[in-house]
Amino acid sequence: MESMKQRMLGGKLYKANDLEISVESQRGSDLVWQFNHLAPDKKAERAAVLKQLFHAFGDNNYIEPPFYVDYGAHTSIGDHFYANTDCVFLDTAPITIGNRVYLAPKVSLFTAGHPIDAAIRGEDLEYGKPIKIGDDVWIGGGVIINPGVTIGSDVVIGSGSVVTKDVPDHVIVAGNPARMIRRITDKDHAQWQQQKDEFLTWQQQADESQQSKQS
Structure with missing residues (x-):
């Protein structure tokens, strides 16, 4: 027979006061408390706590506290991830980033329902649906992603959006509920490559100027 936790992770009705679930929830709460109360200069200690906290937590990642x-244990995060302050993950069901x-x-990533x-x-029965986020995604401030949503790769989500349905690759979405504004095109890539090239030229000139002052 499946356990209450297996029901929870499988998207079926369950009760959160189950002992196994409660123990795992307490573990998460304790680690989050540790993370949020470490001093700003304790970057190595913060990273170590996050490695313990998540099911998977890749390299070159940073989360700005406070975080909840x-x-x-039900969240997996890839490499080069950044979360600014006050982000909330309700990972009743798996979150994959x-x-x-x-x-x-x-x-806010809400798998709970x-x-x-x-x-x-009123009988305290609840459920969860997984959230999946692909590669190269930028999510604006105050965005809410609802249970069961899959977001593709190369996606931008505008600030304040409420995402209730799946989002395909290579698009910009915004609104409540979020809808596609337009596709991300080769023109976008060319425009930003031009700005990057200008930055690299400026950076090279700045470095040369600094070296000249030091010689």
Whole structure:
């Protein structure tokens, strides 16, 4: 017979007061508390706590406290991840995040749900649906991603959006509920490559100027 935790992770109705689930939740709460109360200069210690907290946590990642997650053990994060302050992950069901994903302040990933039927909801039964985020995604401030949503790769989500449906690759979405604004095109890549080239030229000139002053 499946356990209450297996029901939770499988998207079925469950009760959160189950002992196994409660122990795992307490573990997550303790590690989050440790992380949020470490001094700003304790970067190595912060990183070590996050490695313990999450199911997987890649390289070159940074989370700005305060941060909240229900369990942590149900969240997997790739490489080169950044989350600004006040982000919230409710990982009742698995959260999977790819590489080079950036979260602005107050981004919320909500896998948890409650029955629409009020009587059943009142019996403390709940469920979760997984959230998946691909590679190269930038999520603006205050965005909410609802249970069961999959976000593709090379995506930008505008600030304040509420994402209720899957998002395909190579698009910009925004709004409540979020809708596609337009596709990301070769013109976008060319425009930003031009700006990067200008920056590299400036950087080279700045470095040469600094070296000249030191010689």
